[in-house]
Structures are given as C-alpha cells and as structure tokens.
Amino acid sequence: MSRDICIYQEFLTDAHRAQIEKAAGAAGFVPHFFTLDQFEAARACVQRCEVLYAHSPELLRAAPATLKWYCCSFAGVDPYCKDPSMFANPDCILTNSNGYGVTIAEHVVMVTLMLLRRMPEYEAVVREHSWSNQLPIRSIRDNEFTILGTGNIGLNVAERLRGMGAAKITGLSRSGRPQAEFDEVLSIRELDNVLPRTKILVMALPGTAETIHILNRERIALLPDDAYVINVGRGTAIDQAPLIEALNSGRLAGAALDVMDPEPLPKDHPLWTTKNLILTPHVSGNMTLGYTCDINVEMFCADLANYAAGKPLAGFVDRARGY
Numbered sequence: 001m002s003r004d005i006c007i008y009q010e011f012l013t014d015a016h017r018a019q020i021e022k023a024a025g026a027a028g029f030v031p032h033f034f035t036l037d038q039f040e041a042a043r044a045c046v047q048r049c050e051v052l053y054a055h056s057p058e059l060l061r062a063a064p065a066t067l068k069w070y071c072c073s074f075a076g077v078d079p080y081c082k083d084p085s086m087f088a089n090p091d092c093i094l095t096n097s098n099g100y101g102v103t104i105a106e107h108v109v110m111v112t113l114m115l116l117r118r119m120p121e122y123e124a125v126v127r128e129h130s131w132s133n134q135l136p137i138r139s140i141r142d143n144e145f146t147i148l149g150t151g152n153i154g155l156n157v158a159e160r161l162r163g164m165g166a167a168k169i170t171g172l173s174r175s176g177r178p179q180a181e182f183d184e185v186l187s188i189r190e191l192d193n194v195l196p197r198t199k200i201l202v203m204a205l206p207g208t209a210e211t212i213h214i215l216n217r218e219r220i221a222l223l224p225d226d227a228y229v230i231n232v233g234r235g236t237a238i239d240q241a242p243l244i245e246a247l248n249s250g251r252l253a254g255a256a257l258d259v260m261d262p263e264p265l266p267k268d269h270p271l272w273t274t275k276n277l278i279l280t281p282h283v284s285g286n287m288t289l290g291y292t293c294d295i296n297v298e299m300f301c302a303d304l305a306n307y308a309a310g311k312p313l314a315g316f317v318d319r320a321r322g323y
Contacts, residue, residue: 002030005304006046008054009073010036011287016297023301027308051307053300057086065089069307071300071315072096075152075285076234078207081322095303095315096323099295100285101156104232107284108157108202109164111256112140115228120254120276141165146194147182148172148214149204149233151323153285155181157202170194195222200230207234208322217242226253232284235261244274252276258284 005024012020017033024031029051034042043062046052052063053071057079060070065088072080077096080086087094114120116138125132145161147154150171158169158181168183172194176187186194191214195201201223205211215229216239223229229252231238240261246252254276263282265271271279287293303313317323 003028003051004045004049005029005031005051005053006034006042006049006059007031008034008036008039008042008052008056008059011293012297013293016293019297019301023304027304029304029308051304057083060086063088067092069093069095069313071303072317073287073296073300075100076207077317078234078322081208081317081319084319093307093313094317094319095313096317097296097299097315098152099299100292101152102295103289103292104153104204104285105156105160107258107280108230108232109140109160111230111258111278111280112161112200112202112228114278115230115254115256115276116140116143120278139165142167144168144170144197144199145202146170146172146198146200147202147204148188148191148237149206150179150182150185151204151206153204153232154202155179157204158182170198192219192222195219196224198223198227200228203229203231203233203237205233205237206323207236212236213239215239215243220246220252223252225251228253229255231256232258235259235263240271244270247274247276250275254278256280258282 007020020031032045042059046059046063049067051069052060052067053073055072055074067089070092072095075096075098077094080094118135118137121135140161141164144167147157147169150173154171161169171179171182171185172188172191173185174188176185178185211234214237220242243255247255256278258280259282260271271277299315303315306313
C-alpha cells in the first residue's frame with residue numbers, strides 16, 4: 001500500500017515538482033500535485049493521504065483523522081494554532097516554512113531607507129508639483145536598531161543591517177539567548193527598558209496570545225520622538241489607534257506596516273491617510289520571489305526525509321505556543 005502526499009500549491013515549477021518527486025521516492029512516498037483551481041480533486045485525494053503540503057485551512061478541515069503531518073508552506077501558522085478543530089487528528093504534526101527571511105529582510109531594508117530618507121514626505125512634495133529638497137535625512141550607517149523577534153526573519157534583518165554599517169543591533173526574544181548577528185539579545189521582559197533608547201524598531205513576531213498589542217499605547221509613548229516603527233510580523237502586534245495618533249501628531253517620525261489588523265484593510269480605515277506611514281498589502285514575504293519558493297521546497301523535502309526516518313522535523317510548530 002502506497003504512502004501518499006497531497007500537494008496543493010500555486011508556486012511550484014517543473015523543477016520543484018521533480019525535486020519533490022525525487023525526495024518522495026527516496027522516502028517511500030507517492031506525491032500527488034494540485035493547483036489552487038483543483039480544490040475538489042485535492043480534497044478527494046487528501047482522504048487517503050498521510051501528508052499534506054499546502055496552505056489551505058479549508059483543505060485541512062476536509063482531511064480525515066488518518067492525516068499525520070500537515071506542512072504549511074507559509075511561516076504564519078496562527079490560524080491553525082488558534083483553532084484545533086481544523087485537525088481531525090489531534091496528534092497531527094504541524095510544521096511551517098520559515099524560509100522567508102531573505103525577502104522580508106530586503107523589504108525591511110527598503111522601507112527603512114525610505115523612512116530615513118523621508119520618502120513619504122518627498123512623495124507629498126512631488127504630488128504638489130513642488131521642488132523642496134532640503135529635508136534632513138538619516139542613514140542605516142551608525143544608527144541603532146531594536147529587532148523584536150530573533151527568528152529567521154530577525155536574523156536576516158540583522159545581517160543586512162550589519163552589512164550596511166548599523167552601529168548597534170539589539171534583539172529581543174522570549175529566551176534572551178545570545179546570537180552572533182546581534183550586539184545583544186535581551187529577554188522580551190526588558191522591552192519597556194529598551195524602547196526609550198530605540199531609534200528604529202523592527203517587529204518580526206509570530207501571532208500568539210502573548211504578542212497581541214505588545215506595542216500598545218503605553219509602549220508607543222516610551223519611544224523617542226524621532227523613532228521609526230516597522231512591522232513585518234503580525235498586524236495584531238500593534239495597537240493601531242495610538243500608533244495612528246502618534247504619527248498624525250508628529251509624536252513619532254514614521255512607520256512602515258506590511259501587516260495590519262484587519263486584512264485586507266477596509267477602504268475607509270484611517271491607516272490609509274495616516275501621515276508619514278508606508279503601507280504595503282502584506283507583500284514582504286509572499287511567494288513571488290523565486291529564491292523563497294526554492295527554499296520552501298528544500299525545507300519540505302528535508303523534513304520529508306526526517307519524517308520518513310522518524311527524526312524531529314526542523315519546521316515543527318508547537319500548536320500550544322503558536323510557533
């Protein structure tokens with residue numbers, strides 16, 4: 001009897017399919033490929049599958065209790081952790097694909113430079129057909145950064161900022177465990193002590209109960225007036241109303257949000273018209289960069305070998321913790 005894998009993805013190339021077929025064959029599995037317009041066929045297939053590689057709450061809900069491993073091709077798995085009823089098998093393994101570090105880090109560098117070089121304000125100047133070019137600018141070089149979250153994204157951000165001459169990079173994590181990419185890593189419990197000396201705050205946190213509104217009104221007030229806030233983690237990590245107030249009043253220098261709450265953002269939401277704010281529609285880590293897709297497939301194939309050998313899975317997610 002064959003061991004089957006249901007693969008329901010939109011980004012796979014012929015080379016990716018061949019790579020998965022080779023890895024599956026070596027592990028004793030048979031892969032079945034479906035695109036996003038083949039949901040009904042994928043739902044029929046998953047009924048006999050041991051493994052599902054997808055990002056589809058609907059398909060996961062349709063899977064029977066015989067499903068043993070759900071490999072989510074996205075990094076954010078909070079919907080799956082918040083709703084255990086998605087899993088017919090309560091012991092089903094959940095893994096994620098945290099290979100988005102490069103593309104998200106490049107996005108962080110891009111919006112950081114846009115903020116430091118006053119692009120939101122210069123865009124307003126240009127829209128008015130004006131010619132004002134003397135706004136004081138700042139640089140990544142010799143600047144200080146606080147990165148909230150030291151996982152794959154935070155590490156990649158730190159590496160790139162270091163390469164561009166950042167003076168100091170402080171990381172905050174749950175454990176506070178030192179990592180070479182940072183000048184220091186502190187426990188998240190030190191956040192209130194770190195914010196008053198933060199020039200640029202980069203938020204790369206997962207969506208968990210502990211991270212909801214971690215940047216609230218009181219903590220926004222702790223930031224210096226010339227600070228910038230960049231969020232590429234989860235929109236729920238920021239209490240948006242006081243952030244909007246701080247930006248519109250000039251209390252903060254600026255912000256860049258690739259994630260917000262809710263998504264999609266309603267057309268009448270005040271974030272659209274907030275001053276000195278760069279908004280992007282959750283594009284920093286999607287599957288449009290070829291390298292990201294390559295890493296995603298590599299991670300699945302590597303963990304498929306681990307799974308077949310009974311070894312721990314590199315992308316394992318503790319559903320109780322949410323990451």
